Amino acid sequence: MKYKLIRTWRKTLALQLKGWVLIVRSPKLMPKFMIENFVSKHKNWIEKKMKVAYPKWIPVKKSDNEILELKKKAKQYIPERVEYFAKKYNKKYNKIRITSARTRWGSCTSAKNLNFSYRLIQADTKAIDYVIVHELAHLKHMNHSKAFWSHVEEMMSDYKYWDQWLKKEGRKLW
Ligand SMILES: [Zn+2]
Incomplete structure (x- = not known):
């Protein structure tokens, strides 16, 4: 602890x-x-x-078992959710990888691979949706330009709230 x-x-x-x-x-x-x-x-x-x-709080030092459990949950939930948004907004991605990143909740590579941290699975489902939408928007704009953010907004109108939420509360997901 x-x-x-x-x-x-x-x-x-x-x-x-x-x-x-x-x-x-x-x-x-x-x-x-x-x-x-x-x-x-x-x-x-x-x-x-x-x-x-913090109802969603999980001890900072997770046991190996807890980590496995979270990774399993993340591997079940996140790719399915990515697929849902990808279909809805006609996005083509390559592979999805579940990582152990602490502060990078998600990332998008130039090869159109999407990475998501397993830690995200402890967050509010809306926060997970936001990270997914954010990475899907990077398939179109590989930057954080105005055009990028307005594309994110098209897919999730209250994205700002969840962006802030992750910045403020994200450490609780470590
Ligand atoms: Zn980004």
Whole structure:
């Protein structure tokens, strides 16, 4: 579990959630293993709090199994959704690849291959749609020109909201 450690001249350990960041306040000289123990002892409490604040929150450090599960879901859902939009807007792409990228939710190559991060599967379905539409628009415009954005808007009128949403909330999907 990831956390930000703040050491001060206090006597006890304390946990605090600031948004989705876990802050651990500890005495200045307390050994790291004691802090780690404290955090893992309170893991359930932290996860419960996180889930209330962010229903879609998934712990930052995912287990191998969780990652496999998400990748499986992404491989089922994303290509199908791409196909839906491709048919609707008459787009021809080559291959779809599911990647592990953290901040690049999607990309489009000059060979017309589309890449999507498996992490995206944890996002709101509208956010997923936005990334798909964004990459499909790159098949026509390989840049972020005005023409590109108006093409995105043709396919998804509220795309700006989801673009912002990913910028603000995207890290929760790591
Ligand atoms: Zn782009």
